[in-house]
Amino acid sequence: MPRSIIAAVLLLLLWPLCHHRASAAEYVVGDVVGSGWDSGVNYAAWAREHTFAVGDVLVFEYVSSQHNVYEVNESTYKSCDTGAGGSNGVRAMYTSGYDTVVLAEARAYWFICNFPGHCLGGMKLAVNVSASGSGGPSPAVSQTQTDGNSNSAASIAGEGRRGWVALGLALVAIVLMNCPSFAAWQ
Ligand SMILES: *[C@@H]1O[C@H](CO)[C@@H](O)[C@H](O)[C@H]1NC(C)=O
Ligand SMILES: *[C@@H]1O[C@H](CO)[C@@H](O)[C@H](O)[C@H]1NC(C)=O
Numbered sequence: 001m002p003r004s005i006i007a008a009v010l011l012l013l014l015w016p017l018c019h020h021r022a023s024a025a026e027y028v029v030g031d032v033v034g035s036g037w038d039s040g041v042n043y044a045a046w047a048r049e050h051t052f053a054v055g056d057v058l059v060f061e062y063v064s065s066q067h068n069v070y071e072v073n074e075s076t077y078k079s080c081d082t083g084a085g086g087s088n089g090v091r092a093m094y095t096s097g098y099d100t101v102v103l104a105e106a107r108a109y110w111f112i113c114n115f116p117g118h119c120l121g122g123m124k125l126a127v128n129v130s131a132s133g134s135g136g137p138s139p140a141v142s143q144t145q146t147d148g149n150s151n152s153a154a155s156i157a158g159e160g161r162r163g164w165v166a167l168g169l170a171l172v173a174i175v176l177m178n179c180p181s182f183a184a185w186q
Contacts, residue, residue: 024055024056025053025056025057026059027058027059029043029046034061035063036059036061036062037061037067038062039113039118039121040121040122041122043124043125046125047125047126047127052127052128052129052130053103053129053131054131055102055104056129059099059101060098060100060111061097061098062097066115068094068095068114069093069094069101070092070093070113070114071091071094071110071111072091072110073089076088077110077124080119080120080124082114105129106130106131107129108128108129110126
């Protein structure tokens with residue numbers, strides 16, 4: 001019992017670091033370096049496998065003579081029709097072949113390839129971006145810590161060094177699993 005309380009308190013202290021870094025994740029769209037933005041990829045499935053928060057970055061990598069990236073509004077995403085001038089419902093155009101797009105706002109983003117037929121063929125991506133940060137763990141955890149302190153000293157003395165090593169390893173594992181970029185902090 002005391003160890004689980006200590007683990008909870010340490011996690012409470014470490015969580016803000018985790019949250020801070022988690023908001024700056026970078027995603028190669030389609031997961032394939034150099035050509036992740038391409039025809040024949042199911043971007044709806046790709047988007048479902050990830051969560052996006054404000055500050056995250058999408059990297060579109062593709063052959064620039066074959067594709068491009070247009071950020072569009074929802075109706076143009078659905079119709080795939082940017083109009084005769086190629087700008088109907090278009091918010092931004094990227095053509096470099098290595099385009100980084102910062103998801104700066106908590107909203108839906110829609111992207112298409114504007115090469116003829118590519119969007120209609122399925123080369124389109126919609127992502128929902130959530131506000132970064134949350135309320136964090138509930139204050140009830142700190143409450144428990146205070147309650148447990150009175151009788152924890154005796155129990156801790158009996159737990160031995162091995163218990164502490166196990167606790168430390170478990171904590172590191174938990175933190176690394178929950179925030180992959182934690183190791184890169186500072
Ligand atoms: C998208 O942009 C076009 C062109 O400006 C506009 O007609 C259309 O209403 C917009 N759709 C949405 C959902 O904002
Ligand atoms: C984004 O959120 C809206 C509203 O919750 C939902 O209808 C839509 O399917 C979501 N889109 C994606 C790509 O997850």
